[in-house]
Amino acid sequence: MTINTHRRSLIKGFGTLPFVGALAALHAREALAAGTTTTRVASPYGPIAPVNDLTTGLPLLQLPAGFTYKSYGWTGDLMANGKPTPGSHDGMGVVATRKLGRSTEFVLVRNHERGTGSDATFFGAPGVYDSAPSTAGGSSYSAGGNTNLTFRDGNWVKTEPSLGGTRTNCAGGVTPWGTWLSCEEVGSDSVSASGKKHGYVFEVTADPLQTTGQPIVGMGRFAHEAAGVDPATGIVYLTEDSSGKSGFYRYVPVNPTGAPGSLAQGGTLQMAKVVGQNNVSVIGALVGDTHALEWVNIADPDANRGTATGVGGTNTISNTAGPFRQGWAQGALRMNRGEGVWYFEGKLYVMDTSGGPVSQGTIWELDLATQVMKCIYASPSANVGTMGDNITVSPRGGILICEDGSAVVDEFGMGLRLMSLHDDGKVSIFAKNNINVTAAQLTAAGKLASLADDHRDNEFCGGCFDPSGRYLFVNIQTPGVTFAITGPWAKGSL
Amino acid sequence: MKLHHIALAAIAAATFATQAQAAVFNGATTAGGNTFADYTSGSALSFDLDLASKAPITLNFTLESADFSGDAMTFNALVRNLSGLGFDSVRVSLSGITFAAPAGTITTDGFSGVSASTLTATEAMARFSPELTSEFYIGNPLANASAADWTLNLEGLKAGQQFSVTVAVPEPETYGLMAAGLGVMGLIARRRKAA
Numbered sequence: 001m002t003i004n005t006h007r008r009s010l011i012k013g014f015g016t017l018p019f020v021g022a023l024a025a026l027h028a029r030e031a032l033a034a035g036t037t038t039t040r041v042a043s044p045y046g047p048i049a050p051v052n053d054l055t056t057g058l059p060l061l062q063l064p065a066g067f068t069y070k071s072y073g074w075t076g077d078l079m080a081n082g083k084p085t086p087g088s089h090d091g092m093g094v095v096a097t098r099k100l101g102r103s104t105e106f107v108l109v110r111n112h113e114r115g116t117g118s119d120a121t122f123f124g125a126p127g128v129y130d131s132a133p134s135t136a137g138g139s140s141y142s143a144g145g146n147t148n149l150t151f152r153d154g155n156w157v158k159t160e161p162s163l164g165g166t167r168t169n170c171a172g173g174v175t176p177w178g179t180w181l182s183c184e185e186v187g188s189d190s191v192s193a194s195g196k197k198h199g200y201v202f203e204v205t206a207d208p209l210q211t212t213g214q215p216i217v218g219m220g221r222f223a224h225e226a227a228g229v230d231p232a233t234g235i236v237y238l239t240e241d242s243s244g245k246s247g248f249y250r251y252v253p254v255n256p257t258g259a260p261g262s263l264a265q266g267g268t269l270q271m272a273k274v275v276g277q278n279n280v281s282v283i284g285a286l287v288g289d290t291h292a293l294e295w296v297n298i299a300d301p302d303a304n305r306g307t308a309t310g311v312g313g314t315n316t317i318s319n320t321a322g323p324f325r326q327g328w329a330q331g332a333l334r335m336n337r338g339e340g341v342w343y344f345e346g347k348l349y350v351m352d353t354s355g356g357p358v359s360q361g362t363i364w365e366l367d368l369a370t371q372v373m374k375c376i377y378a379s380p381s382a383n384v385g386t387m388g389d390n391i392t393v394s395p396r397g398g399i400l401i402c403e404d405g406s407a408v409v410d411e412f413g414m415g416l417r418l419m420s421l422h423d424d425g426k427v428s429i430f431a432k433n434n435i436n437v438t439a440a441q442l443t444a445a446g447k448l449a450s451l452a453d454d455h456r457d458n459e460f461c462g463g464c465f466d467p468s469g470r471y472l473f474v475n476i477q478t479p480g481v482t483f484a485i486t487g488p489w490a491k492g493s494l
Numbered sequence: 495m496k497l498h499h500i501a502l503a504a505i506a507a508a509t510f511a512t513q514a515q516a517a518v519f520n521g522a523t524t525a526g527g528n529t530f531a532d533y534t535s536g537s538a539l540s541f542d543l544d545l546a547s548k549a550p551i552t553l554n555f556t557l558e559s560a561d562f563s564g565d566a567m568t569f570n571a572l573v574r575n576l577s578g579l580g581f582d583s584v585r586v587s588l589s590g591i592t593f594a595a596p597a598g599t600i601t602t603d604g605f606s607g608v609s610a611s612t613l614t615a616t617e618a619m620a621r622f623s624p625e626l627t628s629e630f631y632i633g634n635p636l637a638n639a640s641a642a643d644w645t646l647n648l649e650g651l652k653a654g655q656q657f658s659v660t661v662a663v664p665e666p667e668t669y670g671l672m673a674a675g676l677g678v679m680g681l682i683a684r685r686r687k688a689a
Contacts, residue, residue: 054604066580066624068605102533102542102572102635153636154603154628396578468576470628486605486628490578 034288037357037380043420043428044492048412050434055156056445060481062412062432067487072156073110073149075480076448079159081124085147086112089475089482091171091226091390092462096178096206105152106466107206108473109162109180110482111169117143122164127213129165129202132194142192144169146182146204146211151471151484162208167198170241171390171461173227173341177258180204181216183224187242187321189304197221197302199321201238205260212261219251220269220301222321226390228341228348230368234258237348237366239338240324244283245308245317246335247324248272248350250295270295271327278331279310282375283355285362287425289375293366296330298323340391340402349399353387356380360405361388363421377401377421382408385419385427390461395469398422398493400430402474407457415456418463418474422493430494431485433458433476451479516567517555520656524551533635537565538643540635543573543661548581550662559653566594568643569659570633580625582666586632588616590657591646598644602630618644625666632661 045064053060055071063069075087089110096107120141122128134140146163149156163169163182170185186199199222200215225241234256238249253267274280275292282291303322309315311331320328328334336354343349348366355362356378363377377399379385386405393399399421407414410429418431433456439449455478462475462482472485472494516534524530526547533540543551561567575581584600592615600608600620609623622630634641651657 066627068624070604102540154605468574469578470574470576488578488580488625488627 034286036287037378038287038384038421039426040384041422041426041428043430044422045428045430045488046491048429048432056447058437058441058445060435060437060476061483061485062415062434063485064430064487066491067431067485069483069485070156071481071483073147073159073482074447075451077159079123079147079161081161083121083124083161085159085480086114086123086143086145087478087480088113088144089477089480090169090461091173091183092473092475092482093172093174093180093464094466094473095174095180095204097467100152103153105150105157106471108149108151108464109172109182109204109206110147110149110462110475111172111182112144112146113168113170113185113477114143114145115167116140119143123147123161125161125164125211125213126209127163127202127204127211129163129213129215130192130194130196130198131165132192132196134190134192136193138193141165142167142198144184146180148204148206148208149482151466151473154471154484154486156484160208162204162211163202163213165213166200166202170224171226171340172201173229173236173343174464175203175229175258176231177260177262178206179260181227181229181236181263183227183238185223185225185241187223187305199223201227203260203263210260214264216264217302218267218269219263220249220298220321220323221303222247222323225339226341228343228350229258230343230348231258232346232368236263237341237343237350239335239341239350240321241337241339241353242321242324243337243354244334245320245324246338246352247321247327247332248335248338249298249323249327269298269301269323271298271323271330271332273327273330273332278312279315279328280333282333282364283336283352284357285352285355285364285375285378286357287375287378291333291373293371293373296327296332298326300326339389339404342391342393342399344393344397349391349393351388351391351401353389353404360384360386361401363388363391363399363401376425377427382406383410386416388419389459390463392463392465394465394472394489394494395467396489396494400463400472400494401427402460402463404459404461416459418460420492420494428492430492431460432456433460435476435479435481448479453479455479517557517561517657520554520556522551522553525549537561537567539567539569539646539659541571542635543571544576545573545663546576548577548579548663548665550660552658552660554656554658556656557648557651557653562648562653567646567648568598568633569646570598570631570635570643571661572629572631572635573661574629575627578627580627581622581630581663582625583619583621583664584630584632585660585662585664586618586644587660587662588646588657589660590655591648591651592616593618594645594647596642596645598633599641600630600632601638601641602626603628606630615647
């Protein structure tokens, strides 16, 4: 197999050639045996153990030897505008790399998956979509949104709010033009006191002041999860997280060149269908399962929910999103719960968090040129992988899976994990949530004492690498912490 | 694109601009895809080094008359480790010139620490713990309060003479040998001075 020549070319992005030694050792993703499930093997990075955070001194993560990290942006930490950082950290991406003299600065956009709350200031975000309470005269406001983080020369610098007045901003995706698509995971037709609906995609800019807070209605209204942009066509691929009735969508913009605001100029929403077959469920997939895709148009991306009826009047599913209902009527496919999406080198990686033989997750690799998607990962047990959610691909082509299942117990104890998916289709444990902290420890570290608890069963999310591949940024949703991790990445596949 | 082509492209993309106010920069020699960018200004020799491998990189200079009339010549470098592998230590060695007092610093971005360091007239070494995988600073390229540039000693030198600065990443086992060697050299120097 010779796929790695493509991987090598991507690594030029930071102006040099990192990880040459690792590349020589990597193998292209081997032909995976059909009808099988994924196996877990010992990590090439070695066993993990608790490592103290360089910021707080607390052992918040289990990592392999040689890896270190700095936590930042905890729930309650004061942002640049003096307001406390909102909680429920979720999807995240590096949207900008810029030089300031000899300094190198990365800007990350981070989701906050919050529903409603009492904060009518929307943590000071400049772009506010829905400033009205949920009900007339009420005091419950849309509490989700985004914050932008600055990381310069290996150190965290500041947090600034960018988007507010949105709900349940779960994941999203980076665009080739340096913005973030923030996805509301709302599966409801409810409207706020001002008549505004939720369940949209919003564009967030590296400069918070340029974030408009206006939804891209054409990208559909449903329980959005994540987005991935094909830079060759400008088409945005979208997942839906709605148990058993999740479509896989794409948005074909009228302006394919891409720029901040270009997606809002209009486009066509489409839903994936298996060529020659109607209403295929890909939920119970095994490794090697392959489907050729075509796409059906969704005439009304803002349609209300309702009962979906498949081709021929069969396959009826109740209470589905409006776009799903329209696509299902044309024979579109369904996943169980579409989650993370990441574009890498002509391929799109899509996580179905409850897919597979035991509902512990599958990963689909969609070849964007051929529109053929293949299952490359299917967990047979929580121990191998428990409900992967957000995913990312490192500059070396290694896939990182953020787990969001039950608190798995393995040879390193209890706790959710970051898993690496190797080129040979096997997975191994890269890191483990080790947050089990007391109020006294948090107070000493300058954090909110109210965050004290055993959080080891809380999900990793928002994993993303900087363009040079030196730093992995990732969140633990609760208590709400962001990490920058570095180490000898070339020892393994990440 | 094949690997060596990428390496050549990366090297070609490096900045070769020379600032006339400091020693004339004659370019660098390296391998393994390492690249550099020249930020020299005035009498401060300043470089960013992107190390895609552990291959050493040597910066070559020629002294000119203007170098002897102004401020002391200083040196700093921001070194990014893009190899994906840990750096156990760094060695900065001079040829054709020496360090002047006061000594400068070797610091990191905080993901690793400097656990030990040694210094002679022509060589500065620092050991990292844990092995460094992000970036470190020779002197003070980012104008941090806790760092200081290195000063180069021009005494006894003349315009037209050449010197070089080599930044190398020794393998872990060599650090002990080098440290021991530096210790012996220091001992010899002290004995000569005492004699």
